[in-house]
Every structure is written in structure tokens, then in C-alpha cells.
Amino acid sequence: MDRRIDVPQHGFNWRGKRILIVEDDYANYLFFHEMLADAQACLIRAVSLQEAYDMLSEVTMFDLLLINNSIPGNENCRSVKKMKLLWPGLRIIAIAGCESRERHARCHPCGCDAVIDHHVDSFEMLTLVNEMFFPVN
Numbered sequence: 001m002d003r004r005i006d007v008p009q010h011g012f013n014w015r016g017k018r019i020l021i022v023e024d025d026y027a028n029y030l031f032f033h034e035m036l037a038d039a040q041a042c043l044i045r046a047v048s049l050q051e052a053y054d055m056l057s058e059v060t061m062f063d064l065l066l067i068n069n070s071i072p073g074n075e076n077c078r079s080v081k082k083m084k085l086l087w088p089g090l091r092i093i094a095i096a097g098c099e100s101r102e103r104h105a106r107c108h109p110c111g112c113d114a115v116i117d118h119h120v121d122s123f124e125m126l127t128l129v130n131e132m133f134f135p136v137n
Helices: 026-037 049-057 076-086 101-110 122-133
Strands: 018-022 042-046 064-068 091-096 114-117
Touching: 018 026, 018 049, 026 042, 026 122, 042 049, 049 064, 049 076, 064 076, 064 122, 076 091, 076 101, 091 122, 114 122
Parallel strands: 018 042, 018 064, 064 091, 091 114
Antiparallel strands: none
């Protein structure tokens, strides 16, 4: 009988970590879910920034938020700032479309820890998420 610990093929193991994926488009959510699922984190979806804020307000703790920065509405920055007020140590990665250079520039002042392109490959995404969980000083 093989008694090895179940470690994903790519080497990332985030068992016990909770990631909130804030994505209004179901196909995009499935794309990110599929990309992250093998690392064994608990993946939860919110379809809006308000739903994400409500989850955080109810003392639901997450280790990381992945936020689609192109969710409709002009409240993205304000919402991120409100979330950071609730949980100052919360790590946030903004997912921005490649055409949105202006959004990239606005994400860090709003409280996002990193910005990644919407058309990211899986290794780049996994590496960035891993760096959020286990920062190298």
C-alpha cells in the first residue's frame, strides 16, 4: 500500500488555506477554480464585491482574495479598501484584463498586494498565490 502524502503534481499544497474568488462570470470562475483546485485549498466563490464584503463582515476569514478587477461598477477601489479595513492582513490579488493598464496602476494604492493579467498561465498564477501564502523575505 502506498502511504505517500497526497501532494499535487505541481508541488503546491495549500491544505487548510481558504481562497475567495470574486468573479461574476461563471466560465472565468471555473477557469480559476480548475487552475487552483489541485493545490487543495478551500475555494469559495463570490459573484460581486458586495457579496465578498458581506462574507468578510460576517467574520468569515479567508487567507487570500482573488478579485476580478473588471467587475462592473466604479466601486472596486472603495470595496477593496473597506475589505482591508475589516481584515488588514488579508492578501488580495487583482485580476485585470491586459487592456486595462490604468486599472493595473490603481490596484496597489487601493490595497491590492499584487496584480495579475486575466490571461495568466497556471504556473504563474500558482507561483504568485504561493508567494502570497509563503512570502520570501
